[in-house]
Amino acid sequence: MILRTKDALYDQSWQWHLKNSLTNIEELAEALNIKLPDVPTNFPLLVPLPYLNRIKKGDPNDPLLLQILPIGKENMPTQGFLKDPLEEVSQTKSHGIIHKYHGRVLIVATGSCAINCRYCFRRHFPYNEYKLSKKDWREIEEYVTKDPSIKEIILSGGDPLIMTDKRLNEFIGRIKELKQVTHLRVHTRLPIVIPQRVTEDLISWAGETKLRTIFVIHANHANELDDAVGSAILRLRSANVSVLNQSVLLKGINANLKSLVDLSWRLSNLGVIPYYLHLLDKVSGSAHFDVPEELGIQLVDQMTAQLPGYLVPKLVREVPDAPAKVQIRG
Numbered sequence: 486m487i488l489r490t491k492d493a494l495y496d497q498s499w500q501w502h503l504k505n506s507l508t509n510i511e512e513l514a515e516a517l518n519i520k521l522p523d524v525p526t527n528f529p530l531l532v533p534l535p536y537l538n539r540i541k542k543g544d545p546n547d548p549l550l551l552q553i554l555p556i557g558k559e560n561m562p563t564q565g566f567l568k569d570p571l572e573e574v575s576q577t578k579s580h581g582i583i584h585k586y587h588g589r590v591l592i593v594a595t596g597s598c599a600i601n602c603r604y605c606f607r608r609h610f611p612y613n614e615y616k617l618s619k620k621d622w623r624e625i626e627e628y629v630t631k632d633p634s635i636k637e638i639i640l641s642g643g644d645p646l647i648m649t650d651k652r653l654n655e656f657i658g659r660i661k662e663l664k665q666v667t668h669l670r671v672h673t674r675l676p677i678v679i680p681q682r683v684t685e686d687l688i689s690w691a692g693e694t695k696l697r698t699i700f701v702i703h704a705n706h707a708n709e710l711d712d713a714v715g716s717a718i719l720r721l722r723s724a725n726v727s728v729l730n731q732s733v734l735l736k737g738i739n740a741n742l743k744s745l746v747d748l749s750w751r752l753s754n755l756g757v758i759p760y761y762l763h764l765l766d767k768v769s770g771s772a773h774f775d776v777p778e779e780l781g782i783q784l785v786d787q788m789t790a791q792l793p794g795y796l797v798p799k800l801v802r803e804v805p806d807a808p809a810k811v812q813i814r815g
C-alpha cells in the first residue's frame with residue numbers, strides 16, 4: 486500500500502511502516518514513475534515508505550534509489566569481493582558476540598533490518614544462526630564478566646531497533662547489571678529510514694539508563710535527512726543521547742565533493758557529528774559501488790579545505806584482524 490500524502494505517511498506507527506514496506510519492483514516503478522529492471526536476487530528489495538517518499542520521481546539516478554535498487558551487476562562475481570569480507574563469521578565468539586577490538590564487544594542483536602541496502606557488508610551474513618535467546622544472553626554476560634577490559638557494549642544487527650522497546654528495555658536492564666560496562670552504543674539506520682521509530686518508550690530507555698548512550702546512525706546523502714528525521718534526532722539529543730553518523734563512500738551516490746559537504750552541513754544542522762566515512766567493504770554483489778582509495782583521500786582532503794575540522798569525517802577501512810579500524814584520512 487502506498488500512501489499518497491505526507492501527512493498520512495507520517496501519522497502511521499513504525500510497526501505499521503515495517504509491515505507496509507515496499508518489496509515489489511513493479512510497485513516501486515509505479516510509485517516513482519520510471520521503468521525498473523526486475524532482477525532475480527537473494528537479497529530482496531525492501532524499502533520503507535518514509536524513505537521511498539524522499540526519492541525523486543522520474544529520476545533513475547536518484548542517490549537514494551540507487552542504495553536500494555537490485556541491479557544485474559550484483560549477480561556478477563568480481564575478484565576480491567567475498568561473502569564475508571570482514572571474516573565476522575570466524576570472529577564470532579559465541580552466539581551473537583563479535584569481539585574484534587579492545588574494550589568493546591558487538592552483539593548481533595537481531596538479523597532483521599528495516600531496509601535492504603545493496604552495499605551492505607552483512608548481506609550474506611548467516612543471521613538465522615545468531616538469533617539471541619535467553620541462553621545466549623547468559624553466555625554474553627559470562628563472556629563480558631570474564632574480560633574486565635570490556636567497557637562498552639555495541640548493539641548491532643541487522644538493526645537492533647527492529648526489536649520492541651519492551652525487549653530492548655530488558656536487554657539494557659541486563660547490560661546495566663554488568664558493573665564494568667559504562668557505555669552503550671546502538672548502531673541503527675532506523676531513525677533515518679523510519680523516523681517514527683524514535684518513540685517515547687525508546688526515549689525513556691535510551692535517556693534514563695545509567696549508561697552513557699551513543700546512537701550511531703547511518704545516512705549517506707543529505708536527501709535522506711528530511712524534517713521528520715530531524716525531529717527524531719532532536720528527540721534523541723534532548724534525552725542526552727549522543728548522535729554520530731557513519732556513511733559509506735559509494736560510487737554514483739555520494740562520491741563527489743558536493744554530496745559529502747552537503748551531508749556534513751545537514752548533519753551538523755541536526756546536531757549530529759559526521760564520524761566515519763567508510764571505504765566500501767568488499768562484499769560480493771557490491772563491486773559497482775566501489776570507490777578507489779585514492780579518490781576517497783582526495784575527497785576528504787577537499788572537504789578539509791572547505792569545512793571546519795569537526796565536520797570532516799574520518800576516512801576509514803575495516804581490515805580483518807586489525808586491532809582497530811584503519812584510519813586513512815581525516
Ligand code: SF4
Pocket residue numbers: 598599600601602605606607642643644674703
Ligand atoms: S541498515 Fe545497515 S545492516 Fe541493514 S542492510 Fe542497511 S547497511 Fe546493512
